[in-house]
Amino acid sequence: MRKILGGIKMGVTTFKGGVHPYDGKELAMDKSIVDLRPEGLMVYPLSQHIGAPAKPLVQKGDRVLLGQKIAEANGFISAPVISSVSGTVKAIEKRLTVGGAMVESIVVDNDQQYESIPGFGEKRDYHNLSREEIVSIVRDAGIVGLGGAGFPTFVKLSPKEIDKIDLFLVNGAECEPYLTSDYRDMMEMPEKLIGGLQVVLSIFPNAKGKICIEDNKPEAIKLLTEKVKGMDNIEVVALRTRYPQGGERQLIYAASGRKINSSMLPADAGVVVDNVDTVVAIYEAVCESKPLVRKILTVTGDAVASPGNFRVPLGTNYQQVISAAGGFSEEPEKVISGGPMMGMPLFVLDIPVTKNSSSILAFKKDPVAEEATTPCINCGRCVTACPENLMPTLMMVASLQKNTERFEKLYGMECIECGCCSYVCPAKRPLTQGFKQMKRKVNAEKRAKAVKAQGGK
Structure with missing residues (x-):
């Protein structure tokens, strides 16, 4: 199938199956990213990634700086935790997280000074770095998959057979209803996205990059297609809007025709996949000397007073993020962390933003609570x-x-x-x-x- 998108004629691909829920993106997709400066205590869970929890490097009473590593990776599949503010460590104790678990966390009293470590934000030319140095920077920056899975990114960039990787996919589908943070990333920071992709492609000498975007985002497709003109190693691929188009297996099949299953890694099919914001974070770490200290969140839903997208320091309390969006227009029946299809329902808001947070949704009504379960009618x-x-x-x-x-x-x-x-x-x-x-x-x-x-x- 071919389709005209923003004046650009291009193929539109997809996968078999899936659904078409109401996407609700119009509530926040045109709202520019707003920087949030939180107050009070910041909470950094030691387990906000797939793998072993990080190991604390600080203790109660220590002063920490923005960009300082406060917990180190504790194993190969693990990731360090970086302070997103300057302040004093008040405690290392168990704190409630999104999934309902009490997780060992470092609690820092934000002093509002945002004093950073030496070298934070310094420009760096990745062309002068070796493959090993780039991977090491990504590892030390604490970058994990920011689409929600939380898999340590440096592991993806370290497959056993690097020369067999011939395709790097940037997941810009953002197929979950209501979420628009990746869309804003693409619209506001296309140079960082493309720059991060070029950094990654320097690691894989035989790979080409594809930026994969659902066709309900024609402006992003048009913008990035124009930005990559003349680049023979990067192209933009339009995907048909269908949930779960952003699922790793579905994305790989739609963009390449290759199939993987639960016993395989994408690398087994010669592919590496990373979310849009993950690639932006790679650029910021490698080219701007900024470890991962922020997350871009969409705060939306019909119970949110002013839906929008926010760049939030990791460790910020959910309640402060909701307040930045004007609070609730009325008491919601349902609040969700993440998308409505795969997100987690929230019963309290006293929880911290972590690397795998993606959005906060609030709805006036919870239609699911009113639905009665009946026997299967074998409709198929x-x-x-x-x-x-x-x-x-x-x-x-x-x-x-x-x-x-x-x-x-x-x-x-x-x-x-x-x-x-x-x-x-x-x-x-x-x-x-x-x-x-x-x-x-x-x-x-x-x-x-x-x-x-x-x-x-």
Whole structure:
């Protein structure tokens, strides 16, 4: 299929399955990013990434600076934590996080001075850096996947066979409804995005870059297409608007035709994928000597007084971010951290912004709470919608029976927990929730078997 986007004729690609929920992006997509300067205590959880929690480098009473590493990576799959303000360490204690867990955290009293470490913000030419030096900078900057997964970025940039990577995809789909922070990134910082992509491509000598954007963002497609004119190693790819187009497997298939599954890494297919803001963060770390100390959040929904996009120092309290958007126009029935399809419902707002925060949504009504679950009518809508071509009807039976063996035989571990099946189900069955529980149960059983095989150690 070919489509005219902002005067540019280009192919539009997608994947099989998926859904088309109301996207709600008009509430905030035209709102420029606003810098937020928080007050009071900043909370830095030591586990805000996939892998081992970071190890504290400071103690109570220490003064810290903006850009200072306050916790170091504690293993290969781990990431350091950097202070986003200057101030005094008040405590190292467990604090509540988005997922409801109490996580060991460093608490810093923000002194509002924003005194930074020496060299913070200094310009640097990546052409003068070796591949190893660039990867080391990204690692020490604490950069992880900022699209929500939180996987340490330097690991992605360190595959076993670098020469076999021939494609680097920038994920600009932003397919979750209501979220617009990546769109604003592309519109306001295209040079940083393209610069970060050029930095990454210098690591992979055989790779070309593709900036992948859904076609409901024609202005971003037009702008970036103009910006990359004359660059033979970068192109912009328009993707058909369809959720979950931004899922890693779906993006890879739509942009390249290559398929991966849960037993593979993208690198196994010669691909590396990073979110738009992650690539911008790479540029800032490598070319501007700025470690990851901020997150761009969308604050929106019909219960938010002034929806917008905010550049927020990591560790900021959610309540302060909501206040920056004018607070609530009326008491919301539902508040979500992240998108409405894959986000986490919030019951308290006294939690910190972390590297894997993406948005705060607030709605006057919670229609899901009013929906009654009824028996499956075998309509097959979930099967049609599943982007992984699974059988959610049969998987749900296995889930209800707690039959992990049957669940695995139905390829239940391939579920990406996107929520498409639950969204289209006329019986309003909690399909995705059931599959999440079963995947955890399967993994727990495998860990128990591994421990038993090692003699219970």
